[in-house]
Amino acid sequence: MNAPRTARERARAELTKEILTAARRQLGEVGGIGLSLRSVSRELGMASSAIYRYFASRDELLTALIVEAYNEIGAAAENADLPVADPIERWLAVWRAVREWSLANRHEFALIFGTPIPGYIAPHITVTVAGRMPLALARITSDAKRSGALIPPPGPTCDPAAIEPDMLRLLEGEEFTPGEVARLILAWNRLVGIISYELHGHLTNVTADDAAFFDYTARTEAALCGLIFD
Amino acid sequence: MNAPRTARERARAELTKEILTAARRQLGEVGGIGLSLRSVSRELGMASSAIYRYFASRDELLTALIVEAYNEIGAAAENADLPVADPIERWLAVWRAVREWSLANRHEFALIFGTPIPGYIAPHITVTVAGRMPLALARITSDAKRSGALIPPPGPTCDPAAIEPDMLRLLEGEEFTPGEVARLILAWNRLVGIISYELHGHLTNVTADDAAFFDYTARTEAALCGLIFD
DNA sequence: ACCGAAACGAGAGCACCGCTCTTGCATATT
DNA sequence: AATATGCAAGAGCGGTGCTCTCGTTTCGGT
Numbered sequence: 399m400n401a402p403r404t405a406r407e408r409a410r411a412e413l414t415k416e417i418l419t420a421a422r423r424q425l426g427e428v429g430g431i432g433l434s435l436r437s438v439s440r441e442l443g444m445a446s447s448a449i450y451r452y453f454a455s456r457d458e459l460l461t462a463l464i465v466e467a468y469n470e471i472g473a474a475a476e477n478a479d480l481p482v483a484d485p486i487e488r489w490l491a492v493w494r495a496v497r498e499w500s501l502a503n504r505h506e507f508a509l510i511f512g513t514p515i516p517g518y519i520a521p522h523i524t525v526t527v528a529g530r531m532p533l534a535l536a537r538i539t540s541d542a543k544r545s546g547a548l549i550p551p552p553g554p555t556c557d558p559a560a561i562e563p564d565m566l567r568l569l570e571g572e573e574f575t576p577g578e579v580a581r582l583i584l585a586w587n588r589l590v591g592i593i594s595y596e597l598h599g600h601l602t603n604v605t606a607d608d609a610a611f612f613d614y615t616a617r618t619e620a621a622l623c624g625l626i627f628d
Numbered sequence: 629m630n631a632p633r634t635a636r637e638r639a640r641a642e643l644t645k646e647i648l649t650a651a652r653r654q655l656g657e658v659g660g661i662g663l664s665l666r667s668v669s670r671e672l673g674m675a676s677s678a679i680y681r682y683f684a685s686r687d688e689l690l691t692a693l694i695v696e697a698y699n700e701i702g703a704a705a706e707n708a709d710l711p712v713a714d715p716i717e718r719w720l721a722v723w724r725a726v727r728e729w730s731l732a733n734r735h736e737f738a739l740i741f742g743t744p745i746p747g748y749i750a751p752h753i754t755v756t757v758a759g760r761m762p763l764a765l766a767r768i769t770s771d772a773k774r775s776g777a778l779i780p781p782p783g784p785t786c787d788p789a790a791i792e793p794d795m796l797r798l799l800e801g802e803e804f805t806p807g808e809v810a811r812l813i814l815a816w817n818r819l820v821g822i823i824s825y826e827l828h829g830h831l832t833n834v835t836a837d838d839a840a841f842f843d844y845t846a847r848t849e850a851a852l853c854g855l856i857f858d
Numbered sequence: 859a860c861c862g863a864a865a866c867g868a869g870a871g872c873a874c875c876g877c878t879c880t881t882g883c884a885t886a887t888t
Numbered sequence: 889a890a891t892a893t894g895c896a897a898g899a900g901c902g903g904t905g906c907t908c909t910c911g912t913t914t915c916g917g918t
Contacts, residue, residue, distance in 0.1 A: 554850075561834070603795070610787050614785075636885060680877075874905085881897085882897090883897100885895090
């Protein structure tokens with residue numbers, strides 16, 4: 399990242415940021431699909447066409463918001479992880495932090511885990527930031543395995559050929575068995591899936607205490623991954 | 629339902645159906661968010677304002693499509709279930725049928741399990757049809773329990789207070805323990821969640837054989853519910 | 859210090875959207 | 889036959905993403 403040299407570059411960087419914060423603010427109100435370039439431009443007191451000097455299209459603005467959301471949910475997961483605590487506490491802390499962030503930023507959550515915007519293609523930049531949250535989960539089981547506290551329960555086996563080889567080399571330096579990787583994928587999928595259900599109202603009239611059921615879900619997935627539950 | 633008596637009523641019923649099929653066709657092309665009343669009206673060669681004689685709003689048209697989708701996915705699950713087969717075979721068959729339908733009707737799937745359309749509130753009609761698919765799953769474990777083939781493995785327990793009492797009385801005549809209900813909810817959530825991941829591209833560069841990984845997922849959830857796996 | 863090039867903001871305009879209202883005609887009811 | 893209702897069409901409103909043009913400002917090289 400180069401610091402802006404000229405006054406124009408400084409103004410451009412500032413305005414770009416202003417557009418993003420305004421868009422982020424409106425995202426929280428109307429959601430990703432309702433976000434309009436024109437209303438953002440109105441909020442900033444500029445012509446709608448001027449926005450195109452900074453973002454080539456609405457999709458490009460959305461991409462910036464998506465990257466931001468991925469980083470925030472990843473940071474929430476990482477910050478909640480205190481490597482000193484015992485594995486199950488770390489696991490629960492990360493799960494709860496991800497849920498808290500999602501409940502507080504439901505439109506941002508929908509942006510990254512909801513129905514993809516039609517015609518929108520995620521740029522390659524997003525793949526690295528998208529991995530921060532699941533990696534935080536993997537790190538916990540990795541540490542547990544190193545300390546001998548990982549005891550995966552019996553269950554159906556997953557054909558290693560069903561998983562991408564790169565995925566099997568998850569977390570360099572720490573060798574996971576294909577079965578452990580498969581269950582980590584399931585845990586990551588579960589974390590997103592149960593939050594989606596809660597946010598989309600699919601748990602209405604199903605669960606009575608969403609937080610308690612979420613904790614139960616987190617424990618169930620922890621047990622499946624081999625973390626010991628009390 | 630009364631059969632249409634007059635010619636006008638017959639024409640109205642026919643046109644209503646035509647609008648729905650045209651909308652359904654366009655849904656498969658542009659998705660729910662891209663579905664436009666005007667383009668539907670164009671396809672039918674009528675003025676856009678005429679559509680409002682049949683559907684009060686775009687939301688109402690979407691509701692009709694949502695009910696249709698719920699019924700289709702429920703029917704797919706029910707039709708795949710052959711009560712003579714052994715539980716694990718039934719379970720796999722239902723899961724696969726739901727996945728097949730979802731892959732073939734991804735926009736319809738997104739309509740019912742994706743990000744809710746902003747401002748759209750699901751009418752009460754949808755709650756009964758929405759239960760067909762999860763009930764198909766419950767029926768399998770119910771039958772297995774009756775024949776003594778349900779052996780839930782150990783794992784974290786769910787506080788019964790976290791689940792709605794009505795849910796605990798799931799499937800009248802067949803008493804489930806709170807733990808069994810909790811795991812059924814998780815299985816239902818997993819089925820939708822893993823399909824969502826596949827459809828949204830979250831499994832790209834993660835799994836190499838989506839169908840195989842899906843089968844593994846189905847077996848894992850079956851085991852969690854207490855169905856014996858080989 | 860000047861001058862061409864590039865960046866920039868504003869505005870008009872295009873084609874689209876959901877939705878409303880009015881108007882005139884066809885159908886059904888009394 | 890007269891009246892009431894159902895219906896399709898068109899115009900119109902305010903909104904959208906996006907493009908193009910037109911002056912203006914700023915920057916970099918000479």
